Amino acid sequence: MSGLRNNRDYRLLWTGQVVSEAGFSTTMIAFPLVVLAITGSGVQSGLVVGAVAIAQLAAGLPAGAFADRWSRKRIMLGCEAAQAIAAAVLVLALWSDVAGVGLLVAVAVVMGVCRALFEPAEEASLPLLVKPEEVPSAVSLNAARTSAGQLSGTALGGFLFSFGRFVPFVFDIVAHLFAFVSLWFVRLPVRRATASRPPAHLGREIAEGLGWVWRQPRLRVTTFCVVSLNLFFSAYYLVIIVLANGRGMPSGEIGVMAAMLGAGGVLGALAAPVLYRKVSPYLLIAGVFWALTVLTPLAIFVHSGYLMGLLFAGIAFLPPAANTAIGTYQLLNTPDELRGRLGGVLGVTGGLAAAFGPALGGWLVEALPGSAAVLACAGAIAVVTVFTTFNPTLRGLPATSEPLEAEPTGK
Structure with missing residues (x-):
């Protein structure tokens, strides 16, 4: 760095x-x-x-x-x-x-x-x-x-x-x-003019951004991976908090769990560039999902808030590496005139996942006993793990930036 x-x-x-x-x-x-x-x-x-x-x-x-x-x-x-x-x-x-x-x-x-x-x-x-x-x-x-x-x-x-x-x-x-x-x-370089035509209608510009993401298989698949990760992890987090409370863990220990989750995320983000340089994007993404598949069910056997915090820290340490691989590929392989709209699409899909995740977690803890709710989240993550492992588009993700063939954004 x-x-x-x-x-x-x-x-x-x-x-x-x-x-x-x-x-x-x-x-x-x-x-x-x-x-x-x-x-x-x-x-x-x-x-x-x-x-x-x-x-x-x-x-x-x-x-x-x-x-x-x-x-x-x-x-x-x-x-x-x-x-x-x-x-x-x-x-x-x-x-x-x-x-x-x-x-x-x-x-x-x-x-x-x-x-x-x-x-x-x-x-x-x-x-x-x-x-x-x-x-x-x-x-x-x-x-x-x-x-x-x-x-x-x-x-x-x-x-x-x-x-x-x-x-x-x-x-x-x-x-x-x-x-x-x-x-x-901040001295942000002036962007080159990308087209001689005047700005299109706002709705048409939004549709162009959505169409760009949809027409690029690698962008589509990597976006699905990020959304799935955010959705099931946020559901899992709520399930664990409810499980810990139901087991009578003191609120102080639950607070430590949440803090260790955040600390694990910070450390994972700092380690992500090193992992990205040493491991191919496909192996990094699939490896993170496999590690989450193995780690998430362990919460069933943990009854100490501090040990649960360590588990949380380990789980939170992993996603930044996959997000770095995905985010780097998406940024470097999207034309500058479409990067803002790519960010808008990712922001909305990620926001929906973050909103629906806790709702899904709340439904699971209402419908299932605590341990079963944990296993349901772990099972959902396992399904996505199998998808990432055998998906041919993701397997073909290049280790270095490989330009996409951009379709024209204007008619």
């Missing part, structure tokens, strides 16, 4: 975003606490937190098209500024004791839309900021950044809330302003 350490622009982007991620995670912890303090309603707390995810999903596909149509740096700067302004409005309302659920929902929607816009713009910019051989390291470091920001922000949110309802949002303002300034100094 020495090349990235010497890459001034990537360092600025990465540093700003790890702080921004911490600010966002702080806000996500503070939102339900504020709503409970104002209304005492758990339902309304869920409404505010859910508004972020709903807005992000609704804006995902258009956001990808905008990332291909507009200046990506300006999109990212606008998102950081908008989030800082929204948090400032909320701070003033809380300070004046006039904040209501409606305002909290509006701020949550702004944050969800900004995340939907920012992510494809940033992902599409990576191949312009770093050398092709450094893309795997950049992809994995971005994953580590997200995990580190979530860990620190989650811990900080509750602590800051104890000093006042508005204090976590003050930190969020500072975080987004810091990220804005960092982004301002």
